[in-house]
Amino acid sequence: MIQILFFFFAALAVGAAINVLAQKHVLYSSLSLIVMLTAVSALFVLLQAEFLAVINVIVYAGAIMVLFVFVIMLLNLPVDEDGADRLRWLKFIGIPLGIFLLFMVGSTVWNLGVAPVASQMNGTPEAIGRSLFTDYLLPFELTSLLILIALMGAVVFAKKEL
């Protein structure tokens, strides 16, 4: 049963991810991205990492993507037909780099073997919070500092006079 669910959601995630790139209209791309994020959350649930799954939906699908869709609607961009032409030369770098990335990720996953199930101990909010504030305190604080700086930058850009 779990295997059927896994292959269903995995196929959904990969299909939606390809669709993000294949769609011409930017709104369809972002909608596919939402489907992809939700499918990845379902995969987290299958690994019994419920907290991670739920947070993934709240932060990415429920907040960040809403902002994306909001901005797309606000600007009401025309369908970009020939935008790909300007970046034509990037294809020749992109394809080998993509294959390289696929190879690297694939070999890592292959060597891992069976994915470990997040046990009751590691998947709970308590355990995640504890490791965030002890083992990973510095990266955690640095990330929040980075987000704060980005936020201030956005304010400086948006406001002509401060």
Added chain:
Amino acid sequence: MIEYLTSREFLILMAKMVAIFGGVMTALAYTTLLERRVMAFVQMRPGPNRVGPFGLLQPLADGLKFLLKEQVVPTNANVLLYYAAPIVSLIPALLSFSVIPFGPDLKMTDISVSLLFIFAITSLGVYGIVLGGWSSNSKYPLMGAMRASAQMLSYELSLTLSVVGVLMIAHTLSLQQLVVSQQGTWFGFIPRWNIFLQPIAFVVYVVSAVAETNRLPFDLAESEQELVAGWHTEYSGMKFAMFFLAEYANMVTVSSLATILFLGGWNGPMFGPWWLQMALPTVWFVSKVFCFIFAYIMIRATVPRIRYDQLMQFGWKVLLPLALANILITSLVVALS
């Protein structure tokens, strides 16, 4: 597989599902009637009282009317998204009832992070509104959808943050355990409800919840006087009914959450024979939720709509700082005691 499908647990689960789904859908239908009748009484008119005794069959008549209406799709609408939007709106709204405990046993499932599950699911509901407004390809729905997305993003923050204080006291994210943690009394007569420990959080939660469900005085997304009907202007028949149901389902969800988080859920005085003891928790739960719904309707009937810039200012400059201050004070007290 087949063994499981005929096992006793599965049948009980199915029975619960039917009971909860049927009960919630009936309650939603009658909330519409309640709203129309109460609003009518406030405005000194009789309201719909012709269909059945006291107008009690009005929801059935409405449902039949929605089903038989002509399906109108605007020209130049994006047909796929136009049809998908009501579904995207309704499914998350109904999914959240799968984790709400209506009684000690009357719940479908209880995952360890059920509170966050509800927040995640309801945060997806905004896409129904946004897509509905965008795909109609018409200016008023687009305006309404943009207002709705900005508003729901802003108020979701203070809604979520207002709950943090309660979580710090209860030490759990499961709705069932949140209810259990509020059992008993202080000094023998004050119930151990979180509203007495977290009054600021309660006020912030209720105000944000009204904004989050797009109700008056925060219904900028569909304000009739400026935007015809906002994001569902171009919808009719069953598709409109689905949006409508989703709005009421969200109302019931936030009211249930308020009951569970602040008013002790299904806790209440227990007395009488065993069959009454079985039914009483659900009765307490439903009557607490009913109080919230009634308050919602009275607010709609009595408070005027506020301006859009006031809405944003209020959300970001009043509610959010209040919620943050509440977290700070609560964590200080929890850390010191």
